[in-house]
Amino acid sequence: xxxxxxxxxxxxxxxxxxxxxxxxxxxxxxxxxxxxxxxxxxxxxxxxxxxxxxxxxxxxxxxxxxxxxxxxxxxxxxxxxxxxxxxxxxxxxxxxxxxxxxxxxxxxxxxxxxxxxxxxxxxxxxxxxxxxxxxxxxxxxxxxxxxxxxxxxxxxxxxxxxxxxxxxxxxxxxxxxxxxxxxxxxxxxxxxxxxxxxxxxxxxxxxxxxxxxxxxxxxxxxxxxxxxxxxxxxxxxxxxxxxxxxxxxxxxxxxxxxxxxxxxxxxxxxxxxxxxxxxxxxxxxxxxxxxxxxxxxxxxxxxxxxxxxxxxxxxxxxxxxxxxxxxxxxxxxxxxxxxxxxxxxxxxxxxxx
Numbered sequence: 001x002x003x004x005x006x007x008x009x010x011x012x013x014x015x016x017x018x019x020x021x022x023x024x025x026x027x028x029x030x031x032x033x034x035x036x037x038x039x040x041x042x043x044x045x046x047x048x049x050x051x052x053x054x055x056x057x058x059x060x061x062x063x064x065x066x067x068x069x070x071x072x073x074x075x076x077x078x079x080x081x082x083x084x085x086x087x088x089x090x091x092x093x094x095x096x097x098x099x100x101x102x103x104x105x106x107x108x109x110x111x112x113x114x115x116x117x118x119x120x121x122x123x124x125x126x127x128x129x130x131x132x133x134x135x136x137x138x139x140x141x142x143x144x145x146x147x148x149x150x151x152x153x154x155x156x157x158x159x160x161x162x163x164x165x166x167x168x169x170x171x172x173x174x175x176x177x178x179x180x181x182x183x184x185x186x187x188x189x190x191x192x193x194x195x196x197x198x199x200x201x202x203x204x205x206x207x208x209x210x211x212x213x214x215x216x217x218x219x220x221x222x223x224x225x226x227x228x229x230x231x232x233x234x235x236x237x238x239x240x241x242x243x244x245x246x247x248x249x250x251x252x253x254x255x256x257x258x259x260x261x262x263x264x265x266x267x268x269x270x271x272x273x274x275x276x277x278x279x280x281x282x283x284x285x286x287x288x289x290x291x292x293x294x295x296x297x298x299x300x301x302x303x304x305x306x307x308x309x310x311x312x313x314x315x316x317x318x319x320x321x322x323x324x325x326x327x328x329x330x331x332x333x334x335x336x337x338x339x340x341x342x343x344x345x346x347x348x349x350x351x352x353x
Contacts, residue, residue, distance in 0.1 A: 030233070030237075030290055030291070030292060031289075031290070031291040031292070032233060032291075032292045032293075032294065033291065033292070033293045033294070033295075034293075034294055034295065034296075035293075035295060035300070036284070036293040036295050036299050036300070037299060037300045037301075037302040038299050038300065038301050038302060038303055038309065038349060039302050039303065040293065040299070041266055041284055041286070041293075041299070041349075041351055041352060042303075042349045042350060042351055042352060043350050043351070043352050043353075044349075044350045045301070045303040045304065045347050045348065045349050045350070046347070046348045046350070047304060047334070047335070047345055047346070047347050048071070048082075048084070048085070048086040048345065048346045048347075048348065049086050049335060049338050049343070049345045049346075050082060050086045050088070050343045050344060050345065050346055051082075051086050051087050051088055051343065052088050052342075052343045053088055056080070056088065056091055057342050057343065058073075058075045058080065058342070058343045058344065059075060059076065059327075059342055059343075059344075060075055060076070060325065060344065061073040061074070061075050061325045061344055061346060062074050062075075062311075062313060062325075063102065063103070063313075064313065064315055064323050064346060065103075065104075065105050065315065066084075066315060066316075066321075066348075067105045067107050068107070069083050069084050070082070070083060070084070070089070070105075070126065071083065071084060071086075071346070072092070072103070072105060072112065073346075074100055074103070076095070077095060077099040077100050077101075078091065078092075078093055078094075078095045078100060079091075079092040079093040079100050079103055079112065079114060079124075080092060081126060081128070086346065090127060090128045091128060092112060092114075092124050092126075092128045093114060093122070093124065093128075098114065098116045098120060098122055099116060100114055100115070100116065101115045101116060101145070101146075101148075102114075102115040102145075102147055102148040103115060103148065104148055104149060104150035104155060105150070106150060106153075106182060108153060108182075109182070110125065110126055111123050111124065111125060111126075111131065112124045112125075112126070113148070113150070113155065113182075113184075115145055115148045115157075120133065120134070120135060120136075121133065121134040121135075121136060121184055122134075134184060136184065144159065144160060144161075145157045145158070145159045146158050146159065146160065146208035146209070147208050147209060147210045147211065149210070149211040149317060151211075151213060151220060151317055153181075153182055154179055154180065154181060154182070154187065155179070155180040155181070155182060155184065156177060156178070156179055156180075156211050156220060157177070157178050157180070158175065158176070158177055158192065158208060158209045158210070158211065158222060159175070159176050159177075159178055160173050160174065160175045160176070161173070161174055161176065162174075174191065175191075175192040175209070175257075176189055176190060176191060176192055177189075177190040177191075177192050177211070177220070177222065177255040178190075190253060190254055190255045191253075191254045191255070192209065192222055192254070192255050192256075192257055193254045193255070193256060193257065194256075194257050195221075195239070195256040195257055195258050196242070197235045197238060197239070197259075198235075198238040199231075199235075207224050207225060207271075208224070209222040209223060209224040209257055210222065210223055210224070210314075211223075211317065212261050212262060212314070212317055212318070212319060213317040213318055214262050215262070215263070215264050215318045216264075220255060221255060221256050221257070221258055221262070222255055222256065222257045222258070223257070223258055223259075223260065223261045223269075224257060224259070225259065225269050225270065225271035226259035226269065226271075229269070229271070229281045229283060229294065232259060232260070232269055232283045232294065233283075233285070233292055233294065235259055235260075236260060236267055236283075236285045236292070239258070239260070239267075240285075240287065260283070260285070261314055261319045262319065263318070263319040263320065263351060264318070264320070264353070265286060265287060265288055265351065265352060265353065266284055266285065266286055266287075266319075266351055266352075267284070267285040267287065268282070268283065268284045268285075268312070268314075268319065268322075269281075269282070269283040269284075270282045270283070270298070270311070270312040270313070272310050272311035277297070277310060278296070278297075280296070280297055280298065280310045280311075281294065281295065281296050281297070281298070282295050282297075282298045282299055282309070282312055283295075284299075295308075297310055298310045298311070298312060299312070301326075301347070303347075304326075304331070304333075304334040304335075304347070305333045305334060306326045306330045306331055306333075306334065306347075307326075307330050309324045311324055311325075312324055312349070315348070319351075320350075320351060321348060321349060321350055321351065322348075322349040322351065323346060323347060323348050323349060324346075324347050324349070325344040325345065325346055325347070326344060326345055326347065327341075327342070327343070327344035327345065328340075331344075331345050
């Protein structure tokens, strides 16, 4: 019995050493860069100056979505609609009625499904007409939504709720992913769990998870930037090896939380903290060339010379396109006529295939 145990222990140790050696070897051959330009990962960057009116001013833009000739975006918890030339069309939501926490575009019904900050759901037309509003009910205490997405005409949300562990007499927050139909009737509930990164200690980001779809499998997963960016390369290599060996658990009943977004070629993690910009970073791994970038402050914009891109946001669930906004002195070289305007210039980054 003792001899069998020792043999198993030796085999386990050998496998662990071999795994560690493989990761170290890959690291040695991997080109890991601490600086980079957008042209390293992008084929094209399209600039769209946002033209607003005297009545409505856009100081900052985020959560940008494309649909047909439309651009939708959030600014100071208000939802706006522009066309693809950057011309202002209308304000969708009234900030005195709803503070927007998130939204999805439903092109089938030509509607915007808007999440308020207290689980209010509002349905708007593209013209900004309120069609319907709902108050979602839950029997669970401290229940709230944190992000919303639409995939295959179903609505997916990340949510958290307070639960009781009666055996240990403790309370804990459980994070979930809920699937609804387009009328917000609940279909399925999935537990949101941290993906296996091959190590026991890892920092969990305080940022709300957002959903993505693995393009090769069509499986839904969650992403949140890590609080330990120094381990992103190691974690990425581990995940890549899992995937190559068919071990990556992207098909369980649980929804897995990852520190990177999975694109067809690039795996990206981007963290932006307005209050502490020194902690902002962009990590990118190119699975075709086995190169990686770990850039503090973000990639340098060498298309329009606007400086570093500190906040790089995905525009779709498959992470094919990203975007960022710039204003003021940052756009003075490329767009001097817009440098003194309050409205920013939107840049759409088309990643290399």
